[in-house]
Amino acid sequence: MASNLVSYIAQMLTPDMIARIAAALGLDSSKVQGAVAAAVPAVLAGLTGVASQPGGAQKIADTAKQQGGSLDNLMGMLAGGDQTSLAQSGSQIISSLFGAKDGSALANAIGGASGIDQRASGSLLATLAPLVMGGLARQSGGDLSANGIAGLLASQKDNIAAALPAGVREMLGGTGLLGSLGSLGASAQSAAASATQAANQAARSATASAAAASATSQRAAAAAAPASSRNWLYWVIAALVLAGLLFYLFGRPGEKVVPQAAAPEQVTPQAATPEPNLTVGGIDVGQQVRDGLASLQTTLAGVTDAASATAALPKLEDVSTGLDKVTGVAGQLSAEQKAALGALVTPMMSTLNGLFDKVLAIPGVSDILKPTIDGLKTKLAALSA
Missing domain, CATH: 1.20.5 (Single alpha-helices involved in coiled-coils or other helix-helix interfaces)
Structure with missing residues (x-):
């Protein structure tokens, strides 16, 4: 049984496969890569919800039996460009397992998370459905019973939930498909x-x-001291205090005792110069950049292999889109505002470049993320200049 079902299925979809799907849909490969990263965990999450319903696990098991033995054929169809037949089979799977309403909700959520239209996301979903079912069957350990399939999906809940983009989770929140997760x-x-x-x-x-x-x-120490010793000590302390006071008043010739001057009024330190207002054209450029830098650090830190890189791609593309908005209004910034913007970006460049290099050195990640990361480097360098 696969330790991570999402990763297993994602790894079947090589960059060449993604490029073929993108060509068939007439879309950019990076957008399709992001859509696939959303679609695989979304379909598995939906299957987990179906499996929790009466008779649902049996329906999934029956469908998996039809696809599992022909997984190599399905991959061959995709590699050979015969996506029409694959999509027709997938449409039947989506309709049978999810119905028209939930199938449409899945397509909308995938499109919303990746930025492709509903027609393209529906076609992509239909193309991927047979492959997801085939991967599920392949990793069932030969147990294609209802209990076997339900057990496999239940064991993968954490992996599925971790790979599911937040945008997809939000859009499917009211459908019941994610009830189990x-x-x-x-x-x-x-x-x-x-x-x-x-x-x-x-x-x-x-x-x-x-x-x-x-x-x-403290009580024990006080009790241990003899009462007579404590009384003697009090008298000595009182005498010393009195002697000191008399010397202060009368023992210093030539000096007058003057009342103590009132403490000077405390001066409040001058407040730091506030950051210039970076809102231009209705866009809070400063906040956009801060959010983008924070998202970059968090997302890059979570990339450990090709599967997590695929899941991270939509988030990196969102940051890139946000930086495009900033670049689009940068020409309207004053010299002071540009300096403040550079002060936000420049201190982070060393850390981010280190993360970029570390991520791209991971086997299998460069093919997925390098175009997007190269674009981010260029945009960040322009903002820090």
Whole structure:
């Protein structure tokens, strides 16, 4: 059984396969790559929801039996350019398992997350459906029973949820297709909340115990000192204080005791110069850049292999689109605003370039992300200039 079903299916779809699909749809390969990264976990998430319904697992198992033995043929059809037959088979699968309403919702969510229109996303979904079912069958370990398929999908919930883009999750949230994944997320949140509560309680208990121990030690030390010693010590301290006061008042000839001057009024430090307003043409350029830089760091840090690179591509393209908007209005910025914008970008360039190089050195990642990363480097260098 595959350790990660999403990765297994994504790895079948090589850059050459993606290019063929893109050519058939008349789209840019990078957009199709992003759409595939959204479509594979979205279909698997939908199958997980179907499997949780009465009779759903059996329907999936029956469909998988039809596709599993011919997976090599399906891949051959895609490689050979016979996508029409593949898409026709996929349309029947989508209709049978999800119905027209949920099938349309899947296509809309995939298109919305990747920026392609509904017609193209529907065709892509139909093309990928037989391959997803074939991969599911191949990784079932030979158990194509309803229980076997349900068990496989249940074991992959975490991987599916992790690969599902946030935009797809939001768009499918009201359909019921993600009900099974949603319950898993709620359980995880509950467990995390319980753990946090327990940790806080432990910290409070430790603090209370330490305070009690300190108080006990002080009382014990006080009790250990003889009463007569304590009384003698009080008299000595009082005499020393009185002697010091008398010397201060009368023991310094030539000096007058003057009332202490009032403390000078505290001067409030001057506030730092505020950052210039970077809103131009209705676009908050500064916030757009900050959000983009933060998203870049988070997304790049999560890329560890080809599958995670495929999942990261739509997010990197979103950042690139945001930078395009900034570049489009940069000519309207004043010299002061341009300097402030450069001050936002320049300190981050070293970190980001290191992340770019690290990601592109991972086997299989460069073919997926290099065009997008090269574009990001160019745009960021222009903004930091």
